[in-house]
Amino acid sequence: MSKTILHIKNMVCNRCIKVVKEEFDILKLPVTSIELGIVELDKELSSVDINKVKAVLSDNGFELIDDKKGQLVDSIKTLIIEKIHHSDVEGETVNSSDYLSNALGYDYSYLSKLFSSVEGLTIEKYIILQKIEKAKELLVYNELSLKEIAWKLGYSSVQHLSSQFKKITGLTPSHFKQLKDYKRKPLDRV
Structure with missing residues (x-):
């Protein structure tokens, strides 16, 4: 029996999985x-089925990735998002380059050259952007201290996290926390 494996862009959370599963059903x-x-x-899948899949994915903010390089870049993003946003491992200091090379x-x-050429930013910058989004989430929850957040995200110090946070958001973590209207981005827009 033949199988089909589809790579889907912007599928970055469990809710995304649920939506895609429901649409395929x-x-x-x-x-x-x-x-x-x-x-x-x-x-x-027939070409008719592929077109139906593309349409339903597009209606839900997803995109079918047809080319191998695009699939590889999406796999890089997915691994980074899983590690930062969905992993229970805290304070992990595994080198990102080793992690991605081994996984892929x-x-x-x-991987680095491909990612930069397709996305227009480095893998390292993408990792930092994802970590800052996770830090925003954790700050909003208000359950962890800044020191605990820094450790959880693998930063060497609170100062390092604070410096990157301010560079990306223009705000210090404590000022961000005081805002009533939190400026978080959906993961597929980071």
């Missing part, structure tokens, strides 16, 4: 497995 397409950025089906089976320099 409506289309009566047999999903074997679904995870962030990837849907596996039990059958090969490519040399980091190739």
Whole structure:
């Protein structure tokens, strides 16, 4: 039996998985497995099915990724988002370049050049942007101290986190926390 693996851009959270699963059910397409950025089906899709999938994904803010390089860049983003936003491992200091190379089976320099050429920013900058979004989330929850947030996100010090936070947002973490209208971005827009 043939299988189809689809790579989907902007599928960055469990709610995204739920929405995509529901849409595939409506289309009566047999999903074997679904995870962030990837849907596996039990059958090969016709061009008519592919067009239906593209339309329904577009209606929900997602996009089907057809080319291999785009799929690899999306895999890089998904791994970074999973590690920063969905992992229970705290204070981890695993080198991001080793993590991505091992997970994807490519040399980091190739991944880095590809990512920069497609996204217009470095992997390191993307990681920082994701960490700052996570820091915003944790500041809004108001359950952890800034020191605990810095440790949780793998920063060497509160000062390092605060410096990057201010550079990205224009605000100190404590000033951000005082705002009533929190300026968080959806993960697919970071």
